[in-house]
Amino acid sequence: MLNVLLFAALPYVSVVLFLLVSIQRYRRDPFTFSSLSSQFLETKELFWGSVPFHLGILTLFFGHLVGFLFPRGMTLWNGVPIRLFLLESTALAAALLTLFGLGALIVRRAAAPRLRVVTSAADILVYVLLLFEIGTGLWVAITLRWGSAWYTQTVVPYLWSLVRFQPEIQLMVDLKLPAQIHVVGAWVLLGVFSFTRLVHALVAPVPYLWRPNQLVVWNRPRGAAKR
Amino acid sequence: MDVRAQVSMVFHLDKCIGCHTCSIACKNIWTDRKGAEYMWWNNVETKPGTGFPTAWEDQEKYKGGWEKNGDKLEVRAVGKVRGAMTVFHNPNLPTIDDYYEPFTYSYQDLFDAKEGADQPIARPISMITGKEMEIEAGPNWDDDLGGSPVYAVNDPNLAHVSPEERSALFEVQKLVFFYLPRICNHCVNPTCVAACPSGALYKRGEDGIVLLSQERCRAWRFCVTACPYKKVYFNWGTGKSEKCILCYPRLETGQAPACFHSCVGRIRYFGIVLYDAEKIEETLAADEKDLVTAQRRMILDPKDPEVIAAAKRAGITDDVIASAQKSPVYKWVVEWGLALPLHAEHRTLPMLFYVPPLLPVMAANGEQGYDTTIAGGSGDEKGPRDTTVGFLGAIDKYRLPLQYMASLFGAGNEGVVRYALRKQLAVRTYRRAVTVGDVSLDDATRLLAEADTTVEEAEAIYYLTSIAPADDRFVIPPMHREQAIEMLDEPLAAKGFAGMGFRKKPERGS
Amino acid sequence: MRPALLWILPPLLLSAPLSAQAPTSAAAPAAPSTVPAATTATAAAPAAPPQAQEQSPAEDLFARKCGSCHTVGKGVRVGPDLKDVAKRRSRAWLELFVKTPSALLDSDPDARNLLAEFKGVRMPDLGLSDAESRMLVDLVIRCSTEPCNLAGRFVAATTATPRDRAVGRELFLGLAPMKAGGAPCVSCHTVRGSKGLLGGGRLAKDLTNVFARLGDEGLDTALKSPAFPLMNKVYAVHPLEASEAFALRAFLYEANLGGEPARDDSWSVSLAGGIGSLAVLVGLNFAWGRRLRGVRQPLTRRRENGKEHLS
Known part of the structure; x- marks a missing residue:
């Protein structure tokens, strides 16, 4: 029963919450979509936190995503020891960077009185969940080594079974404990995602890279002249 | 010809008395809020000095403005690629410590303190943490050359001044300064708009006011770095950037912006100019020394029939064109060539122009101290005098070195600054001849001719400088809000497109 | 920044040709040299093991559907040894259980006892027809007394x-x-x-x-x-x-x-x-080497330090 709750019900609840709340929040309250950067109040320690954390977590996120989308490709990739070595050590380096960055961010926030003023309960929740996720992720990587090899055989089919609305929770139930709580932690993180400042990831300014420099907004149609 | 209208401003620095009334007017209306306490959308700086935030002109550090790479203009530090790479930590972002930590005092302690041997005192309290703090800086920490050995000597514009002149500048007997009030320049080519990753910053098409949509801002902070004038401020409370809105709600009801309206010295002029958007690229491509004149060429003559026809084609209404024809800004900037943009070398095409100050009028005259005669010489000689010396004479011996002024107002080009100063000097000498009479009208008119002006123009300059009432100083174009899309659309739906567009209290998200 | 990217890039770049790679990835240059090239080439098609004694259709069905968990007379595997099972249960019960174990596992007391005995490992529904389940029960009864070939085409590893x-x-x-x-x-x-x-x-x-x-x-x-x-x-x-x-x-x-x-x-x-x-x-510290570490405070402190030095 608990397994059904954690591995079948929780994912759907989380995904629905993530989608509905994000969209509704964006429509109703776009003002709250912000990275809420605190660099203006403290910049020196932020460097050691923000940069490694973001680089690390983006690498990890896209690593998981690639495995989810191309499981067979990843299995083939891992067939050769040197490539497995590259993938696993890159992932481990990214995880260590993320942990280092997150640790620096937490220490920074706790230490600077100015930052405590701009720290909300949701921020603390985010820190706790992220720390949990990275901690369990490292636990998995070290005790159940070559996660990139078995991830595509166990977790990925489980994820796709969720996509097909035929959850095969047995895949999760039979997995070892560290991996199980890592997965549950991920669902919880996804569930609270849209209630926290994490939403800034959804509005990452990718179009900036190709949009024209100047932006002119007309309050009324411009007559016959071209825009 | 793609004619566009742009609200534009002139500050006459000779008239500024440094009273900060403009700053207070602005603060009371717009930035008296949590997270905005430290912001001064309008501030008045002492020059030489490091200004606000400290050393904002030092682009080696802050990396604001545009950078010309061959034919291409790029946002200096936070352009597309470099910006994307540094989004997680902006290496050139000033922090609150480069402005100042906003503070108040524990006034209540004066009333609530228990009876004791000592007088109760009000201690400084941080407006960020609410705890007691040590005040290290304020918005005008170097006002009137306060702390010169720390601040004024580090004025980045002094880099262009010779060491002798620089040391002379800080001799007690020769100390000299003037005030520089600054607001957002509402540039034609704003770097902040170009650098905003989420497209929150934009230029209003009808009047060129640069605004920042609070709902679109995502606190990527590029704008703060990109603006070479450091006139976009980051609200640490709401996690959004904010900037001068040129009091557009006042403008739309026909009132001058608060800082203009409250100006005690009446140094501010407001009007609309028409410019040719097709000439922007050509203007931006100009050499640094030609930037000021190129920018003037971009501005169109509102009385030229061709311009009027093109303006009408572009949808600019007759009353706006009429307003442009009366614009005092057009006179100061284009007709008379007296007003100059601040730091044009950043290529943002700022639309706030400054009449460089003539004060203090007494020129340094080498070892002999100061020549106290009006136009040079002993005063009773016949014939032409040497107008390069004297009380109102020596521009080249001007106490504020010309290179320094050129660094501020001429993008390094001394010519445009010298022209503006000579013309002002000529007008002043002419008026002296008319009202006091200790200079002959002949000398005065000759000076006028040498300064490329005429009696009529001198009278007009004199009128706008000294006499003009508010209606002549502030020629506010009709903003035609009745035609804005909001009128045609569901009001709440369209409101987010223009201005700050708040529909609720701006509170920090989670 | 750049060193960071370099670190991330190689796997991404290397992964590009992956999709185009033939299944015989052993041909990749990184394959250990201990594997003889000849075997590498045939790796995808191992030699078929030698044929064993032919199976009847029922035996084949047992080998495919039941053999992984059950034996007949060869001991307990995942599920019980089925030798003489017909002496312990009724034929109707057996046919029903073979066809749809889920129908009995939770309700029938005998089935529940078995479930407890085998540590809660539930026999899955195998999707057999009535005829197939009858055939299997027949087979198990027959094989309890006479030799059968239930192991499939088994060839010893030796x-x-x-x-x-x-x-x-x-x-x-x-x-x-x-x-x-x-x-x-x-x-x-x-x-x-x-x-x-x-x-x-x-x-x-x-x-x-x-x-x-x-x-x-x-x-x-x-x-x-x-x-x-x-x-x-x-x-x-x-x-x-x-x-x-x-x-x-x-x-x-x-x-x-x-x-x-x-x-x-x-x-x-x-x-x-x-x-x-x-x-x-x-690398990051190097790439961000010229990041601002404050402007105003260094400016004022430089002066203060200078003063101390002079006095």
Whole structure:
């Protein structure tokens, strides 16, 4: 029963919450979509936190995503020891960077009185969940080594079974404990995602890279002249 | 010809008395809020000095403005690629410590303190943490050359001044300064708009006011770095950037912006100019020394029939064109060539122009101290005098070195600054001849001719400088809000497109 | 910034040609040189094991559907030994249970006792027809008294050639892909002497002595339709072929005989990861070398320090 709750019900609840709340929040309250950067109040320690954390977590996120989308490709990739070595050590380096960055961010926030003023309960929740996720992720990587090899055989089919609305929770139930709580932690993180400042990831300014420099907004149609 | 209208401003620095009334007017209306306490959308700086935030002109550090790479203009530090790479930590972002930590005092302690041997005192309290703090800086920490050995000597514009002149500048007997009030320049080519990753910053098409949509801002902070004038401020409370809105709600009801309206010295002029958007690229491509004149060429003559026809084609209404024809800004900037943009070398095409100050009028005259005669010489000689010396004479011996002024107002080009100063000097000498009479009208008119002006123009300059009432100083174009899309659309739906567009209290998200 | 990107890029770049790669990834340049080239080329098509005695349709059905968990007279495996089961239960009960175990497992007291006895391992519904279940019950009754061939086309691992073992080794290490796309064994298992995948994964047991533990037949069943948690799910969608199972048995038989102990190379990854993250941090500090560390405070402090120096 608990397994059904954690591995079948929780994912759907989380995904629905993530989608509905994000969209509704964006429509109703776009003002709250912000990275809420605190660099203006403290910049020196932020460097050691923000940069490694973001680089690390983006690498990890896209690593998981690639495995989810191309499981067979990843299995083939891992067939050769040197490539497995590259993938696993890159992932481990990214995880260590993320942990280092997150640790620096937490220490920074706790230490600077100015930052405590701009720290909300949701921020603390985010820190706790992220720390949990990275901690369990490292636990998995070290005790159940070559996660990139078995991830595509166990977790990925489980994820796709969720996509097909035929959850095969047995895949999760039979997995070892560290991996199980890592997965549950991920669902919880996804569930609270849209209630926290994490939403800034959804509005990452990718179009900036190709949009024209100047932006002119007309309050009324411009007559016959071209825009 | 793609004619566009742009609200534009002139500050006459000779008239500024440094009273900060403009700053207070602005603060009371717009930035008296949590997270905005430290912001001064309008501030008045002492020059030489490091200004606000400290050393904002030092682009080696802050990396604001545009950078010309061959034919291409790029946002200096936070352009597309470099910006994307540094989004997680902006290496050139000033922090609150480069402005100042906003503070108040524990006034209540004066009333609530228990009876004791000592007088109760009000201690400084941080407006960020609410705890007691040590005040290290304020918005005008170097006002009137306060702390010169720390601040004024580090004025980045002094880099262009010779060491002798620089040391002379800080001799007690020769100390000299003037005030520089600054607001957002509402540039034609704003770097902040170009650098905003989420497209929150934009230029209003009808009047060129640069605004920042609070709902679109995502606190990527590029704008703060990109603006070479450091006139976009980051609200640490709401996690959004904010900037001068040129009091557009006042403008739309026909009132001058608060800082203009409250100006005690009446140094501010407001009007609309028409410019040719097709000439922007050509203007931006100009050499640094030609930037000021190129920018003037971009501005169109509102009385030229061709311009009027093109303006009408572009949808600019007759009353706006009429307003442009009366614009005092057009006179100061284009007709008379007296007003100059601040730091044009950043290529943002700022639309706030400054009449460089003539004060203090007494020129340094080498070892002999100061020549106290009006136009040079002993005063009773016949014939032409040497107008390069004297009380109102020596521009080249001007106490504020010309290179320094050129660094501020001429993008390094001394010519445009010298022209503006000579013309002002000529007008002043002419008026002296008319009202006091200790200079002959002949000398005065000759000076006028040498300064490329005429009696009529001198009278007009004199009128706008000294006499003009508010209606002549502030020629506010009709903003035609009745035609804005909001009128045609569901009001709440369209409101987010223009201005700050708040529909609720701006509170920090989670 | 740039060093960080470089660190991330190589795997991404290298992954590009992956999709275009033929299934015989052993042809990749990084393949260990210990594998003879000749076997590499044939890895995808292991030699078919020699044919055994023919099976009747009922025997074949048993081998496919029941054999992984049950024997008839050869002992308890995952489920009970079915010898003489007809003497313990009624024929109707048996037919119903074979067809739809789920109908009885929760309600019938006998079935519940069995479930408890076998540690809660539930027999799955096999989707058999009435005729098939009757056929199977008949078979079990017959085989309780006379010899049957229920093990399928079983060929003992001891008969394997060195080439079979080499093929098994490649399959085990993932140097050659499984035909149905199953994961190579090393993803989760280690085995003595294996060098592929840096010694193998740690999600499941070490397989060095699995041949001894399960026996040749048990291993065959475990490979073709494993009853182990997780593994059964993973290989349900990507089942092994008989020839692949044979090759793997051959390899595991050899592994059981001895050799070097299983390698543990995970320290090298930990080391590389640690060094990598440190290198990135150093690189970042270098790339952000000219970041602002305050403007006003250094300016005023420089002056204050200067004063102290002068006085």
